[in-house]
Amino acid sequence: MLKMKKIVAAIVFCGLLVAPLASVSAGQDGPWFDMENCKMCKGMAAEKGLMENTQWESHAIENGLITVCTVNKGFEEAYARAQKAMHETGDLLMKGEKMDLCGFCQSYSSLMMSGAKMEEVESNAAHLTLMTSNDADVVKKIHAHLERTNAEMAQMMKAMEEMKSKDPHAGHSHD
Secondary structure: OHHHHOOOOOOOOOOOOOHHHHHOOEOOOOEOOOOOOOOOOHHHHOOOOOHHHEEEEEEEEOOEEEEEEEEOOOOHHHHHHHHHHHHHHHHHHHOOOOOOOOHHHHHHHHHHHOOOEEEEEEOOOOEEEEEEOOOHHHHHHHHHHHHHHHHHHHHHHHHHHHHHHHOOOOOOOOO
């Protein structure tokens, strides 16, 4: 479980560290996580070393979910740039621009369009994101999104462990 928390992603923004894992499990129109092709996730993937130096964990709360993100020392500026790029992409999406999104980001944006509220809280220790709703049906969708994400993350971790057992350098580079 601790290893899962040290991989993105993928959450928020979650993602995949290597292309062969991009098809681990299909989302609505493609993989659930797809750092290479998802317009939203590209902001995170573009920052060298950020994925390996960011930890996410998400939990269900009564009216939605909370994601806690911590960034290793030295990667704070890269994280800020990635967040800015993702917010800019999100603004374009909310204005109706069509773009390629992974299953996770499609689901996340559909929750926002269903009336879910997103709040971000920055602290010295962590970046917190809350997605909540007062509508019981939307809360069920938020929880379903979280369950799917956790299942996909577990599947991705398993695939990565299998790759590492064959090649200890799989999933990262030494550039």
